[in-house]
Amino acid sequence: MGQHQDVYFVPSKSQWPIVAAVVLFLTVFGAGHWLNAEPGESGFGKTFLLIGFVGVLAMFFGWFRAVIRESLAGRYNAQVDRSFRMGMMWFIFSEVMFFGAFFGALFYARLYAVPWLGGEGHGVLTHQFLWNDYAAAWGANGGNGPARIGGSFETVPPWGMPLLNTLILLTSSVTVTIAHHAIKDGHRGRVLLFLGLTVLLGASFLYFQANEYMEAYRELNLTLKSGVYGSTFFMLTGFHGMHVTLGTIMLAVMWLRELKGHFTRDHHFAFEAVAWYWHFVDVVWLGLFIFVYIL
Structure with missing residues (x-):
């Protein structure tokens, strides 16, 4: 023991x-x-x-x-609580580095690889001998170049389901914050209400993202085989969706624990850690919405 x-x-x-x-x-x-x-x-x-x-x-x-x-x-005791907080901070930092690598791949493709294939800078010879009909525009559809390999495709418009999902996640950030303050104030009913709303919002995000993926494959011909755009799009949004799934599950577990009375005003770090994680997931999505869907 x-x-x-x-x-x-x-x-x-x-x-x-x-x-x-x-x-x-x-x-x-x-x-x-x-x-x-x-x-x-x-x-x-x-x-x-x-x-x-x-x-x-x-x-x-x-x-x-x-x-x-x-x-x-x-x-x-208090020392264990501090170690848990430090561990969660380092975990979130590792997640920042995880997504930072994928955002780095996206920026490299957009700012360097695609312009080079289009004949800019050091890519003059590459454009002349390999992809002389390549159009250096992001989306990397390439006109009559790479489109001959994977087929032409369309990008996902940002002002439909992506905007809706952005509003959903921003709202969920508000509801989980309200639930956090409710725990500190000892309002158990309010915690269960707003934490439950956060779980529903997370599940709604995943539902709409699944519909977006189906539409991308069926209507836009945007798949994992759609060049660098398709691979970075599904890599970034897919890994983010995986994090939303894990976050939603963790929030649901926190709801069940609150229902069982596990948390008090002074002892609720498990919920706080999940709230930190959820806010991180929301911030990553804002980056995705701006750099993947809009720009």
Whole structure:
């Protein structure tokens, strides 16, 4: 059993770290084999991926349940609380770097690669001998150049579903902030109301994004094969959608914990950490809306 210490709480031995290592290995191993399998081959990649994915879900459920029990037992002191806050800050920083790499790829393609293919700067010879009919306009559809390979496509207009999703996420940032203040004030009913609204707004965002993807594939011929524009578009918006999915799940868990009375005015960092994460997701979307959809 872990012992409560004046400086720091040291938990008892846990099986969850090794379980996490095994199931994450199975997930990546299965995904790698599935993606590299020859067409028509079933292989064992899907099986390992499914086992690993289910294992990851079970690992999160079991490990978080253990942490929640330790918290409710009063084993976490002020030093542990500070370490949790620092850990969440570093996690969000790592996410900033994660999206920063993808935004960097987007900016490089727009500011350097596409103009070079169009004959600007160092790309004169490339344009002359390889893509002499390439139109150096973002979207990288290339007129009669790369369009011959993947087919011409249209970009997603920003003032439809992207604008609606922007308003949804901005609204969700307001509702989660109201819920946070309600926890501090001890208004449990208000917390459940506005936190529930935040979960619904997150789910609505995912619904409209799924519809946007279907429209892009069916109506605009915008796919992952649509050159650098298609790959960066789906890479950035897809990873963001994955983060919204995780954030919505975490918010739903916070709603259930609040329903069970786990949080108090002074002890609710789990909710606060999820709120930080949600605000980060909203800020990333604003960058996507501006640099992917509008400009």
